[in-house]
Amino acid sequence: VLTGAAAVSSATRVKVMAAVEELGFRPDPSARALRRGYGDTVALLVGDIEQGVYSSLTKHVQSALERIGLELMLYNLGHSAQRLESILERVESMRLAGLAIATSDVLDRQAIAALLRRANEQSLPVFSIGLALDEHAIPSIIYDDEAATRRSVNAILQSHGGPVAYVGRIAGSASGGARYRGYAAALADHGIAVDEALVWDSSFRHRAGYDSAKRALEEGVAFRAIQAGSDEIAIGAMRAIVETGRTIPDDVAVVGIGDIDVSAYLSPPLTTHGADPAQVGETLVEMLLAARNGETAPLRTVLERPFIRRAST
């Protein structure tokens, strides 16, 4: 009766359901997982739960999963490829209902191979959030980051002029790369060549944005605006700008990407590109349900980022 798999008379069904109600019967998840081969927990591997974009993603994914009766097991990658391998190994014996990897880090061949092995050998549904892995037949939910920064850098060039610097062309970050390409494309739209002195690598954290901008300012590099690779980077850069006696946006305009909670409450509030974690959670759930029913979900879902103009530009 409970699995709905067998033909049962409605009289029996009613009796069974009454007993379920009376006894408060709940199928045992461990026993069910043991017998079925898969349970009701989904592993979510995030780049860094301390970053605003990942914590809000986690919140929405968890509540979306909960709505269809699934549990969320959380792993923090800490942007380490080595940790990914060890987590995949741990997870191997776990009879998961699904695995979602949410990181902007480019995965090396080995890591992708490990993911694919897991997906195929165990017929475990694997999904990617933020990183396009659809070429590897892994359904992916991504943002069009290149279009986003291209749009904002074009807007800055028109309203404030140049030069525009880019902070956060993070080595080994896919979204860092896409965001940088959008920046370069916007410059090309205006017939401007990329000046390597105005492109600064960094990690995704506040400190990285602060350090990059501080160094450039101290070295006397001239720029009218900054497009950052994340809101955290932008916030760090803003601090460096203010600390060295400059004003935002009059001396330097700043644009982030991600729209974390705090961005609207900075002084000045940060112009940025929004995200839609609730939509990501919904899409992931749809993909899980499709995989469960043996249907094919679209391999690539692309979400647009709304451009949010605030006083930092």
Next chain:
Amino acid sequence: VLTGAAAVSSATRVKVMAAVEELGFRPDPSARALRRGYGDTVALLVGDIEQGVYSSLTKHVQSALERIGLELMLYNLGHSAQRLESILERVESMRLAGLAIATSDVLDRQAIAALLRRANEQSLPVFSIGLALDEHAIPSIIYDDEAATRRSVNAILQSHGGPVAYVGRIAGSASGGARYRGYAAALADHGIAVDEALVWDSSFRHRAGYDSAKRALEEGVAFRAIQAGSDEIAIGAMRAIVETGRTIPDDVAVVGIGDIDVSAYLSPPLTTHGADPAQVGETLVEMLLAARNGETAPLRTVLERPFIRRAST
């Protein structure tokens, strides 16, 4: 050999271990949980994963658990008592290795009763982080928030004078309450009575701090400094202060509590009280190990918050 429970000759042990190595044998977690009655996953229930203090806590708890071979299952309470009940019900059948509740919300009798039932009936180790439940025999890891705000408000009164306002005496929040008591105690230390016009309730979010401060400023309430109930609240209040043309700290000094990542990169950087999530993770693991071995861990662990002075005071 693997459980270490039986007497085995060393020759056999070696042969078994060799086979384990060769075959890459890993005990099946579902089967083990089914037979033992408990598995290797710990449920962590957090107040709101989007708040910086909870995301860094989650990160450190996960990595501490991982070190002793445990998995973390995450639930977001969203500061809702109703959600707590439904999560406890879900979790009932899950054969958990432990359950940790991390929220600053005061739990009502019913919720505490549900927690205790779970702990006793199923002999499930239950722990509390941030909320003192040691009176109910639930081991608790807490910060001395009252001492923290008492110290900072005393420091402000000496360096900047008064009046000092308090934002975030959150209805139904234990830490909001403790932090408010510290504020009131510091005023008493200076022979000052609490002025209800200077105490503003709010939730823990940026918007709440912004709204409270904005309203007070527009109504012409005079104050020289603000002690906030969290860093997020402080950030919201800072925005309202700057927006209405005042300067921090010259017109209004601001102190937060929690030391979230962004606080050091604000303009001006926020004076606040630190946290030690790594220590919380370690302590939780010790408590879990003690419970597993039938030992008694201390029922109450109190962590001190370091006072971090930055330019907002």
Next chain:
DNA sequence: CTGAAAGCGCTTACAG
């Protein structure tokens, strides 16, 4: 010290 049996709570085929 070794080996085999019982049983955790389910689901899935199968006999009636």
Next chain:
DNA sequence: CTGAAAGCGCTTACAG
């Protein structure tokens, strides 16, 4: 349509 058996992969007692 109903009922009972087999088996998922372990751990724990028990017989030898």
